[in-house]
Structure formats: structure tokens, C-alpha cells
Amino acid sequence: MSTIGFEELINKYTTVLFDCDGVLWRGNELIPGSKEFIDHLRKHNKRLIFVTNNASQSREQYRTKFQKFGLDVSTDEIYGSAYAATVYLKYKLKSKKAFVIGMSGLEHELDTEGIEHIGGTSEEYNKLTTDIDFKGIKDSIDPSVDTVLCGMDLMLNYSKLSHAFSYLENKNVNFVLTNDDSTFPQSAGIFPGSGSLSAPLILASGRTPTVVGKPNKEMLDCILDKNHLNNEETLMIGDRLNTDIKFGQEGGLDTLLVLSGVSKREDIEKENIYPKYILNSLDDLN
Ligand SMILES: O=C(O)[C@H](O)[C@H](O)COP(=O)(O)O
Numbered sequence: 159m160s161t162i163g164f165e166e167l168i169n170k171y172t173t174v175l176f177d178c179d180g181v182l183w184r185g186n187e188l189i190p191g192s193k194e195f196i197d198h199l200r201k202h203n204k205r206l207i208f209v210t211n212n213a214s215q216s217r218e219q220y221r222t223k224f225q226k227f228g229l230d231v232s233t234d235e236i237y238g239s240a241y242a243a244t245v246y247l248k249y250k251l252k253s254k255k256a257f258v259i260g261m262s263g264l265e266h267e268l269d270t271e272g273i274e275h276i277g278g279t280s281e282e283y284n285k286l287t288t289d290i291d292f293k294g295i296k297d298s299i300d301p302s303v304d305t306v307l308c309g310m311d312l313m314l315n316y317s318k319l320s321h322a323f324s325y326l327e328n329k330n331v332n333f334v335l336t337n338d339d340s341t342f343p344q345s346a347g348i349f350p351g352s353g354s355l356s357a358p359l360i361l362a363s364g365r366t367p368t369v370v371g372k373p374n375k376e377m378l379d380c381i382l383d384k385n386h387l388n389n390e391e392t393l394m395i396g397d398r399l400n401t402d403i404k405f406g407q408e409g410g411l412d413t414l415l416v417l418s419g420v421s422k423r424e425d426i427e428k429e430n431i432y433p434k435y436i437l438n439s440l441d442d443l444n
Pocket residue numbers: 177178179180209210211212213310337339340341342343350351352353398
């Protein structure tokens with residue numbers, strides 16, 4: 159494990175896969191040096207691919223977020239777990255309709271692939287109430303729902319969980335997570351991640367979900383469907399050892415851990431996941 163400088167990086171790699179939360183930004187705050195580093199790579203004609211487990215936004219919404227930071231990134235360069243999960247439901251599960259725990263970004267991606275969805279941001283599932291209509295939940299089961307899909311949901315509540323749980327009682331209904339990150343890096347600090355939001359369903363249903371996001375192969379398959387990666391010339395940059403660095407290693411890529419997000423230097427030995435390179439942040443490359 160060593161550091162790496164900009165010159166060495168651009169001489170070794172033609173393609174850079176970037177994680178987003180904790181590498182480029184924390185919430186809506188750009189991490190110092192990330193824009194400059196991306197601009198430098200663009201000047202050296204490097205291929206950039208952005209791979210985020212954050213399912214709260216669609217590729218289009220991320221393109222707008224990049225633009226707000228003065229970064230011109232095309233949707234073809236963006237692979238979010240909302241998109242990857244949608245592709246998985248559409249082409250692997252042949253899903254027609256999903257019950258969603260998630261936000262508008264996940265719903266937008268499902269819409270682009272013509273997968274119907276209930277739950278999510280619709281009004282009836284987002285009322286914060288202690289007056290739960292338990293019988294109504296069981297009576298409301300829609301037999302055409304074939305999948306429960308869970309992602310980051312800032313409006314999670316007991317009623318939504320109870321609806322999702324009731325669908326999962328039917329073992330024929332698929333159970334899919336966009337990702338299972340335990341925590342989520344924000345500018346104000348670390349918060350519960352989407353993996354921690356779906357944990358109650360896993361415990362209550364006793365079922366093991368398919369997880370699409372990093373480090374799982376479905377996310378890499380989604381990228382490889384559209385991009386040939388020359389492994390020796392591709393670098394994966396991330397802030398989380400058990401998603402980004404593991405994803406890169408299992409994909410046969412070199413990896414760079416930046417300490418600007420979730421994982422800390424002492425986590426490396428604890429988790430026994432050793433990146434090839436380590437830096438404090440992307441600013442060390444400017
Ligand atoms: O809780 C989550 O969904 C994740 O922590 C978060 O969104 C990770 O995003 P990434 O670091 O993969 O961009």
C-alpha cells in the first residue's frame with residue numbers, strides 16, 4: 159500500500175472509476191480538490207466513470223448535481239445503484255411491478271425502464287402516523303407486485319416497512335436492495351446508510367435480499383454492459399473499504415482509498431482489505 163502522485167497516475171491509467179459520496183462530495187458539499195482533479199483528468203483525455211451506491215438520485219439528477227458543481231458529466235458516465243437495480247429488475251428478474259422503499263431517483267429510473275411501482279414517494283405511504291390500519295395493509299396487497307426494492311429513503315416509516323414486509327411474506331416476491339452500505343457520509347458527519355434502513359425488513363422477514371450495488375457483481379456487470387474496461391489501465395477510487403475497494407479488487411482493478419469519507423486508516427487492518435494506494439483526499443493529486 160503506497161501513495162500515488164498525479165504524473166504516475168496519468169501515466170499508468172487510461173480509465174478512472176470514481177465513487178461519489180465521500181470522494182467527490184459529502185452531501186451537497188464538494189470535497190476540496192475533487193473538481194480540480196477531474197478537470198486535470200479531462201485535460202489528459204482520461205475516461206471517467208462515476209459509480210455510486212447512493213440510490214436517492216437518478217443518472218439525470220446526478221448529471222444536474224455535477225453541473226451545479228461546474229462539472230460537465232454525461233449520464234452515460236454515471237452508474238448509480240438506482241440505475242443498476244432497475245436494470246437488474248428489468249433484465250434479470252423480468253419484473254413488472256415493484257413495491258419501493260426509496261426516493262424519486264429510484265422511481266425515475268424504474269420509469270425509464272417501464273417498471274411500475276407503488277410505495278416510494280407516493281403520498282399514502284409517507285404519512286407519519288401512529289394510527290396504523292393493520293388490516294388495511296394486509297388487504298391492500300397488490301398481487302401484481304413481484305418485487306420489493308429497497309434503497310436510501312429519508313422518509314422511511316413503520317407503515318412503509320409493514321407494507322414491504324407484507325409483500326415479502328410471499329416467498330415468490332423478489333427481495334432486492336440497491337446497496338447495503340451501513341453508513342452514509344454527509345458534510346455534518348456519518349449517518350445511517352441505506353443498508354441500515356433495510357435491516358429491519360431482513361430481520362423481520364428472515365429473508366436474504368439480493369444486493370445490487372458495490373461490491374456486488376451486478377453493479378460491475380451494469381458498467382461492463384456499456385464499457386469495455388482494460389483492467390490493467392483502470393483505477394477505482396473510493397472512500398469505503400467494504401464497497402469501493404472490494405468492488406475494485408474483485409473486478410481486477412487497482413484501487414485507491416481516500417480518507418475523506420467513511421473508512422479510516424485503522425479500518426484497513428481491521429477489515430483486512432488493503433487498497434493498492436491510499437491518500438487523504440483527491441486534493442493530494444492536485
Ligand atoms: O447509504 C448509502 O446509500 C451510501 O452510504 C451512500 O449513498 C454511498 O454512496 P457512494 O459512496 O457509493 O457514492
